[in-house]
Amino acid sequence: xxxxxxxMECVPNFSEGRDPEKxxxxxxxxxxxxxxxxxxxxxxxxxxxxVVTVAGRxxxxxxxxxxxxxTAIELIDLREHSGRHPRMGSVDVVPFIPIRGCTxxxxxxxxxxxxxxxxxxxxxPVFLYEGSASAPHRRxxxxxxxxxxxxxxxxLRLPEWAPDFGPCRRHPTAGxxxxxxxxxxxxxxxNLGTDxxxxxxxxxxxxxxxxxxxxxxxxxxxxxxxxxIVQVSMNMTDYSHTSLYQAFELIxxxxxxxxxxxxxxxIIGLAPLGALVDTAAYYLGLENFxxxxxxxxxxxx
Amino acid sequence: xxxxxxxMECVPNFSEGRDPEKxxxxxxxxxxxxxxxxxxxxxxxxxxxxVVTVAGRxxxxxxxxxxxxxTAIELIDLREHSGRHPRMGSVDVVPFIPIRGCTxxxxxxxxxxxxxxxxxxxxxPVFLYEGSASAPHRRxxxxxxxxxxxxxxxxLRLPEWAPDFGPCRRHPTAGxxxxxxxxxxxxxxxNLGTDxxxxxxxxxxxxxxxxxxxxxxxxxxxxxxxxxIVQVSMNMTDYSHTSLYQAFELIxxxxxxxxxxxxxxxIIGLAPLGALVDTAAYYLGLENFxxxxxxxxxxxx
Numbered sequence: 001x002x003x004x005x006x007x008m009e010c011v012p013n014f015s016e017g018r019d020p021e022k023x024x025x026x027x028x029x030x031x032x033x034x035x036x037x038x039x040x041x042x043x044x045x046x047x048x049x050x051v052v053t054v055a056g057r058x059x060x061x062x063x064x065x066x067x068x069x070x071t072a073i074e075l076i077d078l079r080e081h082s083g084r085h086p087r088m089g090s091v092d093v094v095p096f097i098p099i100r101g102c103t104x105x106x107x108x109x110x111x112x113x114x115x116x117x118x119x120x121x122x123x124x125p126v127f128l129y130e131g132s133a134s135a136p137h138r139r140x141x142x143x144x145x146x147x148x149x150x151x152x153x154x155x156l157r158l159p160e161w162a163p164d165f166g167p168c169r170r171h172p173t174a175g176x177x178x179x180x181x182x183x184x185x186x187x188x189x190x191n192l193g194t195d196x197x198x199x200x201x202x203x204x205x206x207x208x209x210x211x212x213x214x215x216x217x218x219x220x221x222x223x224x225x226x227x228x229i230v231q232v233s234m235n236m237t238d239y240s241h242t243s244l245y246q247a248f249e250l251i252x253x254x255x256x257x258x259x260x261x262x263x264x265x266x267i268i269g270l271a272p273l274g275a276l277v278d279t280a281a282y283y284l285g286l287e288n289f290x291x292x293x294x295x296x297x298x299x300x301x
Numbered sequence: 302x303x304x305x306x307x308x309m310e311c312v313p314n315f316s317e318g319r320d321p322e323k324x325x326x327x328x329x330x331x332x333x334x335x336x337x338x339x340x341x342x343x344x345x346x347x348x349x350x351x352v353v354t355v356a357g358r359x360x361x362x363x364x365x366x367x368x369x370x371x372t373a374i375e376l377i378d379l380r381e382h383s384g385r386h387p388r389m390g391s392v393d394v395v396p397f398i399p400i401r402g403c404t405x406x407x408x409x410x411x412x413x414x415x416x417x418x419x420x421x422x423x424x425x426p427v428f429l430y431e432g433s434a435s436a437p438h439r440r441x442x443x444x445x446x447x448x449x450x451x452x453x454x455x456x457l458r459l460p461e462w463a464p465d466f467g468p469c470r471r472h473p474t475a476g477x478x479x480x481x482x483x484x485x486x487x488x489x490x491x492n493l494g495t496d497x498x499x500x501x502x503x504x505x506x507x508x509x510x511x512x513x514x515x516x517x518x519x520x521x522x523x524x525x526x527x528x529x530i531v532q533v534s535m536n537m538t539d540y541s542h543t544s545l546y547q548a549f550e551l552i553x554x555x556x557x558x559x560x561x562x563x564x565x566x567x568i569i570g571l572a573p574l575g576a577l578v579d580t581a582a583y584y585l586g587l588e589n590f591x592x593x594x595x596x597x598x599x600x601x602x
Contacts (some may be wrong), residue, residue: 007600039599055600087532099596184596191588226322237559248585264586270596273574280577285565289490295400295485296598298340299308299356 007100008107009055010065013092014072015081017043017050022075027052029068035060039270048083050094055099055268058110062254065094069118069177073153077173078149086142088149089175091118093141095130096181099272107181115179119165125156125176126165132180134164141178149175168298178274181217183238186275187268190251191231192259197223200230207232207247214250229263239275245282273297308401309411310356310485311366314393315373316382318344318351323376328353330369335552336361340571349384350393354571359411363418366395370419378474379450381517389446389453390476392419395430397482400573409540410434416480420466426457426477427466429430433481435465442479450476484539487576488569491552492532493561498524501531504555508533508548515551517543530564540576546583574598 016022023043027050030038036056043050052068054061069091076090094114098107108131115126133139137160147155152170155161162168163176170176192200200221205211208219216238222231232251236242252262274291281289291297317323324344328351331339337357341545344351355362370392377391393413399408412433420427434440438461448456453471456462461467464477470475486581501522503525506512509520517539523532535550537543553563582590592598 007597009596037600039596055596096579182577244581244585264588266588267590269596270594270599273597274594276581276595277577279585280545280580284545284580285563287565287567289568293568293571294574294577295310295356296308296341296570296574 004293005101006058006106007055008058008061008102008110009053009097009099010061010094011051011053012065012094012095014050014052014068014070014076015078015083015087015090015092016046016072017048017083018045020294023050025075026050026068026072029071030064033060033064036064044085046083047085048081048089049085058102058106061096062110062114065114066117066121069094069124070122073122073124073171073174074075077171078175081149086145086148087207088145088147088152088177089124089171089177090173091124091177092145093129094177094179096179098181099184104131104181104183111179116165118177118179119163119167122166122171122174124166124171124174125152125163125168126163127161127176127178128180129178130180130182135160144178145204152176164232183240184275186236186239186244186271187234188244188247188249188265188271189222189231189233189235189268190265191224191227191263192255193263194230194258195223195228196260197221197230199255199258199260200232202258203251204232204234206254207234207250214242214246217247219247239272239278241270243278243282244275245279304404307359307407308356309359309362309403309408310354310398310400311362311395312352312354312398313366313369313395315351315353315369315377316349316379316384316388316391316393317373318349318384319346319379325353326376327351327369327373330372331355331365334361334365338363345386347384348386349382349386350386359403359407361417362397363411365420366415367422370395370425371423374425374472374475379476380474382450383420387443387446387449388476389448389450390472390478391474392425392427392478393446394430394442395478395480397480398485399482400485405432405482412480412482417466419478419480420464420468423467423472423475425467425472425475426453426464426469428462428479429465429481430476430479431481431483432505436461445479454478460496468505483575484541485576487537487539487540487545488535488570489545489548489566489572490523490532490534491549491566492525492528492530492564493556494564495531495559496524496529497561498522498531500559500561501533503559504552505533505535507555508535510553515543515547518548520548537576540573540579544579544583545576546580 204219505520
């Protein structure tokens with residue numbers, strides 16, 4: 001691939017959300033790196049976990065992610081770790097996401113390269129997951145992580161849970177890590193003009209994949225205490241196949257049967273350009289429109 | 302202004318649309334220039350005119366636009382020029398457009414700097430127009446250009462048409478030029494399921510500013526021979542105040558009284574990110590969404 005035009009994203013999760021010094025040290029790895037840009041990071045003290053969003057050229061991204069893994073292994077001792085979020089490693093999960101000028105296959109390739117080096121250089125058991133998984137039962141992160149840090153040694157002894165790279169025993173302080181490729185995820189919520197959580201839950205059940213709804217949509221009902229209303233809170237796991245406007249229109253249709261108005265929606269955090277352009281193009285009935293007609297996109301192609 | 306983050310656009314029009322060698326020479330000025338990017342260019346033989354779209358950092362843009370003006374003056378002799386488009390100069394009009402990290406005021410400033418240098422270095426009478434105009438009657442390009450190359454000497458003698466920069470007589474071969482700042486323009490067309498041009502014309506009349514419609518919207522009816530339908534063809538002259546979806550919804554409302562369906566729409570050429578995000582945000586009822594949540598925008602901020 002032509003590295004100049006390619007943008008890959010990575011959203012590594014680290015098991016440290018309380019110590020500002022450690023959080024800064026880990027995020028700092030991505031600062032002032034040629035070809036890589038730190039887009040966002042934040043630590044959550046309840047979950048005792050931090051999430052970093054970084055993007056850039058594949059080779060540069062690979063190098064900096066490996067450096068961050070090394071740093072996190074040095075700083076985070078899972079034997080002393082507690083928090084509400086399930087986790088199995090100091091570096092818990094490392095997803096790569098194709099953003100621009102690259103395919104899911106190339107993201108898988110990159111994730112496998114990082115996984116191999118992490119296993120070899122740091123003595124860390126590595127599970128490939130999602131788009132990179134080596135077997136169907138290893139796609140789902142929840143399955144891979146089940147048992148957590150504490151259950152890792154028993155799990156690694158099972159033949160179906162042999163690591164893809166690295167040793168068959170957990171790293172004494174850093175556990176194990178899941179590395180893989182996935183589509184960009186958009187956190188998208190639709191707000192309802194009611195305080196009845198049961199209605200939001202019912203609508204969520206109809207719109208999400210597991211309930212028979214949209215293929216790349218996870219959804220649940222949530223009560224917003226500050227506003228006294230409920231929302232259908234969603235993860236759109238592949239907007240290039242399941243569009244934001246599909247979820248929005250389905251929720252409107254479903255809400256009608258309860259006589260409940262849809263009062264708005266929100267995108268949490270970052271969303272790829274394509275997810276918004278797709279939606280504008282649908283409502284305007286745009287013919288033959290491409291993201292390449294966006295002035296800003298053209299400028300950086 | 303912090304030049305690193307600033308993107309200014311320029312869309313100079315040159316009076317040459319037939320000679321491929323000259324077209325390439327003028328467009329070529331913008332190639333491989335540090336800090337500037339040639340986004341698009343094309344010559345129209347009927348109009349005998351070419352339009353270049355270029356964007357970049359203000360200082361770099363200024364230098365390359367001045368170089369292109371010099372090149373066009375050398376190559377284009379208006380005494381031998383014919384074509385269907387009104388024109389008064391070899392370089393006919395040079396609009397600067399604030400795209401990112403800069404204001405209309407800064408675009409005006411830049412246009413005035415370029416205008417001053419073009420007048421002084423090339424002996425070209427320069428009229429400031431649109432956002433940069435030095436008097437209300439000089440804002441509208443059609444007024445400034447009225448009389449064309451041939452009428453320039455008479456026009457320049459009138460006190461109300463003294464040039465803002467450069468001499469009070471036309472350049473013997475290159476005429477005069479209009480330089481100014483304006484908002485980004487989006488060429489947006491809405492297609493109707495009918496072949497009746499009178500209906501498209503009526504709807505255009507209601508939606509455009511001059512007919513009592515939207516403030517930053519110019520519109521006319523057009524018959525599309527190849528498809529056997531008509532369209533309302535628009536220039537949205539300031540999408541940050543008059544949105545694409547407003548024009549679309551008004552046209553739908555107007556079309557209803559003729560029993561005519563709106564079958565789609567199209568954006569011609571480039572459109573700023575904000576014009577699409579604005580529209581997606583409207584239809585989804587997005588709360589508190591900003592273009593800074595677009596991953597790609599964040600990457601280059």
